[in-house]
C-alpha cells in the first residue's frame with residue numbers, strides 16, 4: 001500500500017463558470033489556468049502520481065505545451081490512472097477537500113464523486129469529496145481563488 005498527497009490552487013479571473021471535479025458550476029468569475037482549471041482534479045492527479053513515485057502533473061502535462069491549452073482535466077485524470085494501471089497499481093480510496101469561500105460546493109459533491117469514480121475506474125464509495133470555507137481568512141477567504149487537497153492510497 002502506498003500513500004500520495006496533492007495540493008493545487010487556481011486564481012479567480014475572467015468569466016465563469018468554473019469546473020470543479022468535472023462539474024460545471026455557475027460563478028461570477030472563472031478560474032485562470034492553462035487547462036480548464038479544475039483544481040480538484042489537479043490535486044487528485046498529483047496525489048496519484050505522488051503515490052506511484054511518478055512526479056507531478058506539470059511533469060506529464062506541461063503548461064508550456066499547447067496540447068493542454070483548455071484541456072478537460074478529466075482526460076488528464078484518466079491518463080494518470082492508465083499510467084498507474086500500467087504499473088500494476090489500483091486506487092484503494094481518495095479523500096479530497098476543496099477550500100473555497102464561494103461558490104457553494106455541497107449541491108455538486110455527489111456528482112463530482114460519481115464522475116471521479118468513473119474516471120478512476122472505482123466505486124463511488126472509494127471517492128470522498130469535502131468542501132470548507134476558511135471563515136473569510138486568507139486568499140480563499142477573500143475569494144481570490146480556490147485550493148484543493150487530495151490524499152490517496154494505492155495498491156498492487
Ligand SMILES: Nc1ccn([C@@H]2O[C@H](COP(=O)(O)O)[C@@H](O)[C@H]2O)c(=O)n1
Nearest residue numbers: 100101102103104105106131132133134
Ligand atoms: N465552498 C463551500 C464551502 C463549504 N461548503 C459546505 O459548508 C459546510 C460548512 O463550511 P465551513 O467552512 O463553515 O465549515 C461544509 O462542511 C461544506 O459542507 C460548501 O458547500 N461549499
Ligand SMILES: C[C@@]1(CO)OP(=O)(O)OP(=O)(O)OC[C@H]1O
Nearest residue numbers: 033034035057058061062063068
Ligand atoms: C494542468 C496543467 C496542464 O498543462 O496546467 P494548469 O491548468 O495551469 O494547472 P496546474 O495545476 O498549474 O498544473 C499544470 C499543468 O499540468
